[in-house]
Amino acid sequence: MAKDYYKILGIERGASEAEIKKAFRSAARKYHPDQAKGDKKEAEQKFKESSEAYEVLGDKQKRANYDRFGSAEAGFGGKGAGFGGGGFDFSGVKFDFGGGGESGFGDIFETFFGGNGRGGKTRGPMRGADIEARVRVKFEDAIFGTTAEFKLDRLVKCERCRGNGAEPGSKISDCRKCNGTGEISTTRQTIFGTMQHSTVCPDCGGEGKTFEKKCGSCHGTGRARKSEKIKVKIPAGVESGAVIRLAGQGEAGAKGGQSGDLFIHMMIEPSREFERRGADIFSTQKISFIQAALGDEIAVKTVHGNVKLNIPAGTQSHTNFKIKNYGSPKLHSSEKGDHLVKILVEIPKKLSRKEKELLEALAKEGGLKIKKGGIFG
Numbered sequence: 001m002a003k004d005y006y007k008i009l010g011i012e013r014g015a016s017e018a019e020i021k022k023a024f025r026s027a028a029r030k031y032h033p034d035q036a037k038g039d040k041k042e043a044e045q046k047f048k049e050s051s052e053a054y055e056v057l058g059d060k061q062k063r064a065n066y067d068r069f070g071s072a073e074a075g076f077g078g079k080g081a082g083f084g085g086g087g088f089d090f091s092g093v094k095f096d097f098g099g100g101g102e103s104g105f106g107d108i109f110e111t112f113f114g115g116n117g118r119g120g121k122t123r124g125p126m127r128g129a130d131i132e133a134r135v136r137v138k139f140e141d142a143i144f145g146t147t148a149e150f151k152l153d154r155l156v157k158c159e160r161c162r163g164n165g166a167e168p169g170s171k172i173s174d175c176r177k178c179n180g181t182g183e184i185s186t187t188r189q190t191i192f193g194t195m196q197h198s199t200v201c202p203d204c205g206g207e208g209k210t211f212e213k214k215c216g217s218c219h220g221t222g223r224a225r226k227s228e229k230i231k232v233k234i235p236a237g238v239e240s241g242a243v244i245r246l247a248g249q250g251e252a253g254a255k256g257g258q259s260g261d262l263f264i265h266m267m268i269e270p271s272r273e274f275e276r277r278g279a280d281i282f283s284t285q286k287i288s289f290i291q292a293a294l295g296d297e298i299a300v301k302t303v304h305g306n307v308k309l310n311i312p313a314g315t316q317s318h319t320n321f322k323i324k325n326y327g328s329p330k331l332h333s334s335e336k337g338d339h340l341v342k343i344l345v346e347i348p349k350k351l352s353r354k355e356k357e358l359l360e361a362l363a364k365e366g367g368l369k370i371k372k373g374g375i376f377g
């Protein structure tokens with residue numbers, strides 16, 4: 001379902017051109033990020049929506065199509081007409097605010113939000129994309145820490161040109177259009193008054209340099225795809241779902257731009273013997289009913305090795321015992337969690353003849369009348 005642009009701008013369907021313009025100006029002021037009160041994200045969203053609405057309703061032809069078809073797609077012929085797909089593409093948006101001539105809205109938007117390349121037309125150095133990777137970590141490795149290694153396919157700085165896009169040996173000189181600054185300052189009349197702002201130099205794409213020949217390896221982009229081994233230190237005590245961020249280890253930026261970050265998600269493998277909740281580790285251990293009745297000293301397996309545990313006489317099944325400080329180390333701390341063992345008392349499924357006699361004697365001693373195959377059998 002298409003958006004109701006009239007509703008977004010808060011106007012009637014029969015609004016005049018002047019009313020539409022007025023409504024948009026007031027919306028643009030209201031949601032201007034420097035002035036908007038409260039949620040900045042929401043303001044940014046509202047700002048975009050209002051602009052999108054004005055882009056349509058402020059244009060006679062587009063408005064007619066919109067009124068007739070009730071949808072932006074039908075009116076504009078779909079992709080490439082400004083709002084292809086879900087994203088809002090500022091590159092095709094032009095505003096005439098009257099008196100100031102044409103103003104590229106994408107440029108204004110970037111001045112507000114400090115975005116880069118939102119309009120798709122910025123050609124200067126651009127930050128590389130962030131990458132997310134998943135790493136499987138063994139149960140014990142997550143407790144004691146390890147170094148994980150994995151292969152990562154990503155865009156890296158081109159080795160041939162060291163990222164600047166110029167063929168080695170090619171003559172590099174300062175851009176004549178921007179005198180090597182990479183920016184061009186312009187003054188514009190906008191709805192907010194006179195605004196001075198800088199745009200990326202169109203000749204050099206913001207680098208401030210021009211070169212005779214593009215790098216033969218990366219064709220001037222400064223980047224190349226490469227599969228590399230990544231090593232990452234997994235700290236002791238890391239928990240499943242934890243994310244490690246390696247700054248600057250994402251994709252290389254375009255034309256010498258800053259690299260993105262690499263986010264590594266920990267997937268900790270389960271253990272057959274242990275269960276971990278935070279820094280505490282849980283296990284179960286079976287003992288015989290005789291051990292439970294008479295008491296015993298048993299060995300409990302923990303992640304730190306076997307530990308002696310005293311089972312007092314008369315221990316009931318499902319009793320938990322805590323072995324202090326035998327759990328996982330706490331992340332970035334010298335403290336440790338505990339090991340908790342649940343004792344399960346086992347009843348033998350089969351008895352030898354001798355065992356049976358002894359148990360029957362025991363029953364007699366306790367005044368227990370066993371009916372089945374026992375005393376009266």
Ligand SMILES: [Zn+2]
Pocket residue numbers: 158159160161162163164165166215216217218219220221222223
């Ligand atoms: Zn290159």
Ligand SMILES: [Zn+2]
Pocket residue numbers: 175176177178179180181182183201202203204205206207208209
């Ligand atoms: Zn330039």
